Amino acid sequence: MGRPGGRRLKGRIRAEDLDELRRRANIVDIAAEYMQVRKAGSGRFQALCPFHQEKTPSFSIDVAKNLFYCFGCNKGGDVISLIEELEGLSFVEAVERLAAKTGVQLTYEQASPAQREASTKKMRLIAAHREAVAFYHDLLMGSPDAKTARDYLKQRGLSKETVERFGLGWAPGPPRWDDLAKHLARKRFSEAELVEAGLAQRGERGIRDRFLGRIMFPTFDVAGEPVAFGGRVLGDGTPKYLNTAETPIFHKGRMMYGLNWAKKAIATTGSTIVVEGYMDVIALHQAGVTEVVATNGTALSADHFALLGRFGPQAVVAFDSDTAGAAAVERAFEAALGSLLDVRVLIVPEGKDPADFVIARGGADFRGLASNAPPMVEFRLRREIERFDLRDPDGRARAVRACISIVARIRDEVMRKDYTGRLADWTNTDPNVVFLEVGRALGDRTARSAPQVRRTSAQVRLERDLLKVALQYPAAIGEHAAGVDPELISVPVHRTIWREVLAGGDANAITGRLTEEGTRETVRALAMEPIEVDLETDGLPPRAYVTEIVNRMKVFALRRLIDEKKKYLQRLNPVENEQEYKERYAELIALEGERRRITGFPDEAQAG
Template sequence: MARYADDAKEQVRDAVDMIDLVGTKVDLRRAGANRYEGLCPFHDERTPSFGIDPVKKVYHCFGCQASGDCFTWAQEMEGLGFVEAMEWLADRYGVTLERESEDPKEAERRKHRERLLELLERTAAFYVRFLWESTEAAPARQYLVDRGLDEAILREFRVGYSPSAWDKVLMASRKGGFSNRDLYDAGLAQKAKGEGRIYDRFRGRIMFPLADIRGRVLGFGARALRDNQQPKYLNTSENDIFHKGRQLFAADLARAHAARAGEVIVAEGYTDVIALHQAGLRNTVATMGTAMTPEQVGELTRLAPRALLALDADAAGQEAMIRAAKVARGKKLELRVVELPPGRDPADLAAEAGAAEIRRLVEASVPFVKFRVQRALATGDLATAEGKDAVLGELRPVFAEIPASVLREELVSDVADRLDIAETLAAQLLGRGGTAPAPTSRPEPQAAEPDVAQRAAVQLSAAEQQERGFLALCVAVPSAGAKALAALDLDHDLTSDASRAAARWLADHLDDPERELEAQEERLQVLVRDICFRAPKGDDLMPEAVEAERLQLALARAERELVAARRAHTGVDDAQRRRRTAQEQYNAALDRVLEAGAPR
């Protein structure tokens, strides 16, 4: 392994801006002369227990005990080894690393890799110039315009065009001092069959650079323009640098946006991604038309905890979503589906319906299990008993993975409605699932398994989990809960109809939430019992915490409104002021919680 000079680590550490580094993943606020606080990225929490010291350049979480320095942070957040983390930080903060000693063979491999990366960068720049400056590339420019893509966004993605001549890149690279072997190893040239000569691999195609998370070009995806030009898409062949199954197109450009949004949008093709970025959805990447691999799932989890699948609405796209869910099973990645109109891909929609419609569809994404249920109901034979049985058979393994939750109850109701059968029968035929009770009886809350609420929360969005936590705290501290519920703006502070229904019920029944509950619809019963189960117990519960939780919901609302204003390009200043006010109110409430909990 390469060895850097003894002071290399300290040079990098000195150059790192810890607030800038951690701030790409955590919304930090000043909490002292040498301390900034925020919500811990290593575990779920509603009040900040995570902080950094920007002088010592260390972080620590009092909740989960995660701690380390700037190098540990890069390793954890970017999935890098220590040396890679140091190189990544050096690259980010402009430090030139000097190597002290290195195995000769490894030094040779490293230098060869660096030479190939330089060649790929030069070639990407050549393709860009050829696209915008050559007469030959005019049809390519027109195609991209017809797809609704602007020159500015195409230049940002370094989209180019490869000349149709068989040796343009070959000759230009030779003049730059690169050998035939360099071109072949970089995947830019291939050998003629039965001959020793080589020629350009990419000719007469639109070129999309495929970069790593640091933005270094590793290879290319190339799209044909002519109908008789096969294959339609041609990629760099697998080599020591490029591995398609590990690649996510535009991960380098989407990384920071995905971290801030807490979610990453996954499209299928290059122009889909570019169109979505142009529409303001800068947290979009692509799998480049391949079935999602475990390596790509790993890359997605490093980008964000939630992935929104915006794949084509045709049968192939829907099957790709199902395969993606199988690969992601067991990983810390929540999948949702962006439902696109049939026959339209994201780039088509952006060009025809506009950016606002694309953003609306993304914001209306549904949990993956809901998509599976809707798909089975849409494609199944619902006219005959045999067809209904087949649909139920297809859905049974889907429901087996859904724990007891309001979402499960809603989906059972949807199935019953579409199959025209009783809900109790649908629940029985679909099976009990994770921890769902038998359809003929309702267990008392105290009989529930200890982790029922935790497993049910897996199916909820982060906002819904936060709302459930607030309502549970209202139940735990009813005197303060009544005031907080009265001050709540139900229509705007809460994000789901289920949370609003529960809040209305609790506002009138906080002294005994389960009183008269049996007379209500089953969905509300399940929801209220879940909230009561979540309610913390103990004599040390503070009324101040209830108000802080309410103000955190108000802050989340202000942040949603700011995001919407930025996307709509209107009212941003007012939204920013509301967000600042909400942040100040929440910070003050949090200080009151900390003061109340301080030892006397």
């Protein structure tokens, strides 16, 4: 359970004030600032629990009682407890944070000045940041020596309204070493507070500002409070970006730049776009793509993905198409493996960063790239496969071996088995072999050298069902045969048998025409294996059963074509190849339409 409603510190803040705070603070509104909240009946709301990973919402909110409870991890309490748990605050700090939001005036009882100061340290550091945001912003908008910074932001395509909305600022450089420190001293902040907040540092000549000669990007926590800065140097200074170090109010591994502005859009769309830079976030927001966040100068971590999972089930991670971007994909892949999010990869064409792309092409084109982003695991596997010549048996074997370690690192068993089957399809390799090798990589001591695998992919099972019907009941498959092109068959031996089916004859005739004993043995086995449906009175499988097999075969093929089309579009530069991009995109839409026509559902068919 969460900490109880404040009995431990009740003597410090009047009970009447706490009661008033609980009345005014709507727990649903507060929770919605941190997670995607949906109505779940009369007076109840639910969400994915922010305190543990889950796929099905178990976090429940009772509006009438103004309480929350998670049936998965058993955390619960009132609105004050919720803020304590989410923000890692003490009871008094959580009360003060809510009081500031709701306008409740707090009265402290039986507390010395020292106790009050200790309980409000984090609020003091946040207040110092508020003053710093205003100070830097005023300098950017009006100071003559900030003209270079204003020109830079204008050149990058940012409007005055955008600069104001994101609170951008200017930190003057030498010889103005301590302008902010002096300003905050006048606001009665101590040197110790400025140093602890990461706004100043001590040197041989005393206190001096941490940020000098930089465009300032304030970072706000998810509730909208300023807690840190990123500063970009103009000119040749180093480092190019200087970020606030860890402080009592800022933990860069658990915060994301722009989440305070993006959280509502993420909750609406169900997806987050993660970029690398402050300018990328701001430019995309300005272009109307508002579900965008960035890390604060650090690699994506499991904590970042857990944070994003509170608001939506999908994250599209955008990278530059250079060596550094490839390395970032690998680091993000490791973090994403432990997440329950659907993580996808967007490579911005021609080495552009998202800000440059969206300024040149607009938000709609960037959304098009994001909507075509492949799953991260698929992206990693396909990138690995591309290094090998699949026309050569040795190349196929090396491609499979290179990908086995990737598949084996997938923690979700269902996903791992699905990608094992896909790897077999993409490399045109016997799925039994691939499943066996993945099992060995996982330390399965029961795996033998012979490809004796108990599980195969959904498409392979479907191909076997099609061939069983065709070999055992040729009359049932007749009218459907023309609808299944041999190229729809993924396993080479199955493809060979299907071509013989189309040539005509029963199982005995087909076996007689085949020359390879392994293929003939497969025909004999399929001709004897029972089908998984009762026969009709005419002794044939139900027509609906055969139709479903054929349609699902088409859906698998369409999915493969859609994947290939998305991959091609991902590589195509929409700026340099605008007409071809539009044509290929139209083809993609047509394929998606055909898939929807067959399945009757907007999402990819989940066959098998």
